[in-house]
Amino acid sequence: MSKVRIAQLSCGPEYSGVQKEIEEAARAVDAELFYPDIRLEDIRSGFDSFGLDVRSPDLRLSIARARALVEGKIEADAVFIATCFRCAEAAIVRNELRRYIAENSKLPVVSYSFTERTTAGTLLTRMEALTTIARRRALLAREIQEGLTLGIDSGSSTTKAVVMRDNQIIGTGWLPTTGVLASAESAIELALQQAGVKRSEIQAVGTTGYGRFLVGEKIKADLIQEELTVNSKGAVYLADTQHGPSTVIDIGGMDNKAISVQDGIPGTFTMGGICAGASGRFLEMTAKRLGVDITELGPLALKGMAKKVPMNSYCIVFGTQSLVNALAAGSTPEDVAAAACHSVAEQVFEQQLQEIDIKTPVIMVGGTSLIEGLVKAMGDLLQVEIVVPHHSQYIGAVGSALLASGFIKG
């Protein structure tokens, strides 16, 4: 398989000491990073014609390089945009370049704002998604599940398994993740039992999620794939919106994904995982504090008013403290549940959804999509009707089972 050539548009990674990490992440997915070489006069004309008058020469160079890529003067399979975290000038350029490339070319693009603490591990899933979109367009074009396949999503909070036959889900298994392999084995058994099929009958297997490599190697999966592409595919498949644009939001236990999808293939995406206050974990903690099961939090939140509870912090620790204080001051559990859902939705909206172009339908997936209060809060913020497809909590497993059917032999 030939290397995927990723054009790097950046300002600052060499001086932050993280260029090595970026290159290591690219190497891990058999990709090759390169700086698009352009002539000096093309820098001036490319920058001038773009019209964004930034001061930093490295950002000007990035703009000129982006123009050369879009105009086809330089060939690449994908684009990686990286600038310093907390730089306002760079953030403007990063967003505008990502939009410009997405709107004017078919190049998959991902952007990232780094600190000196950024590691190859943090970048790996993003790089993997980037190379998958470039390398496996044919696989991602699959719209129908065929044969008998198994999909496993080994997530940070829960492990899910799905058995599919001839485009139908016939068995599911869901367990909290304890031991990665043990949880996967148990989830698979549950799904097989419900489907009434034997392991030996399965024709192809796909894995995704944090434990995808460990589980995939153990059960000899045909497809081991990161969750950005798999979840996008699963989302548009289940929502029956495989053609045209859509936006997929997955608020997970450990990180959140916002993916702009076109014809079932991810275009731009963001993946946030810095703050637990913007994750499903915060809602778990809220449910625990309110003494209700996580499945009851959503209906509870629908009955409450988020505005009645002052939330002074997005932080999972201080945010929980605000909720505790509100309860002590007489707030109702319904209002507190609503405030927690609003807080998570607002953070995802402010920190991630600003970085992609929201196009309807907006599909929410993952376990948190079953928390109705969160879906409502997100819908209110985006001013759209959010679509939550059936089996949305199994999205990664469904996407894996769907894509795995492309590996059935004969």
Added chain:
Amino acid sequence: MAKVFIYPTTSLILSDLVARFGHTPLSAALQVRERIQTPGLESPPLQITPEDPKKGLRYAAVEVPSGVRGRMALYGPMIEEAEAAIIIHDADYSFGCMGCARTNELIQFLLRKKGIPILDLRYPRTDEEGVEFVAAIQEFLKSLPGGSP
């Protein structure tokens, strides 16, 4: 002989001019060469490691982007050493270029704060301006202690 900080620090022409008049140019090339030749480091292309932005905290607070602090780890010690400076404004990219505008603002501020002799010049756009440009640099360098006539 004076240690002269040049801006843009990547300008080979400026570095050469300073050396010709018997002074020591403080330029990026020397700093980067030293790093590249340091054994035991493996952080290409500039051999700047994630430790450098932490060293840059001496010059810029933690809320300043890592790229600025990493650059300051390189240029900060040069500013501390500097006894004079030549700052060229709006230089052509081919003359020398420094990638980050925020770092550039901080460098110029710290140089001015030191109170050392500074020559501020606009990059020449015509032949006539070019002659005046070189003459002004010559005059400045000659005026520094130990400058050769």
